[in-house]
Amino acid sequence: GKVVIEFTVKDNGNIAFVKVLKGVSEELDKEAIRVIKNMPDWTPAEIDGEPVSSQLTLPILFALE
Numbered sequence: 509g510k511v512v513i514e515f516t517v518k519d520n521g522n523i524a525f526v527k528v529l530k531g532v533s534e535e536l537d538k539e540a541i542r543v544i545k546n547m548p549d550w551t552p553a554e555i556d557g558e559p560v561s562s563q564l565t566l567p568i569l570f571a572l573e
Contacts, residue, residue, distance in 0.1 A: 509533070511540040511568045519559040521549035529565065540568045 509532030516525040526544050531537040544566070553562040 509536055509570050509572070511536055511570065512565060513540050513544050513568060514563065514565045515544055516561055516563050517550045517552055518561045519552050521552050521559075523547060523550065525563075532570065536570050539570075543568065 510530070511528060511532050512530035514525075514527050514529050515523050518524055523544060526541050528537045528541065552559040554560065
């Protein structure tokens with residue numbers, strides 16, 4: 509299944525405001541959120557050389573065996 513997650517990378521690289529846009533099941537949705545929240549800090553976007561917050565959408569594919 510594919511869970512689509514939306515989140516914000518803040519201007520300091522921290523991940524915040526994680527939410528499911530398209531879910532598969534409660535268990536897979538929770539796992540996708542957990543994975544995103546536990547990622548290391550990202551490099552923030554920049555405008556005119558200054559770091560800014562940005563919003564991203566990321567699909568996470570699960571293969572059930």
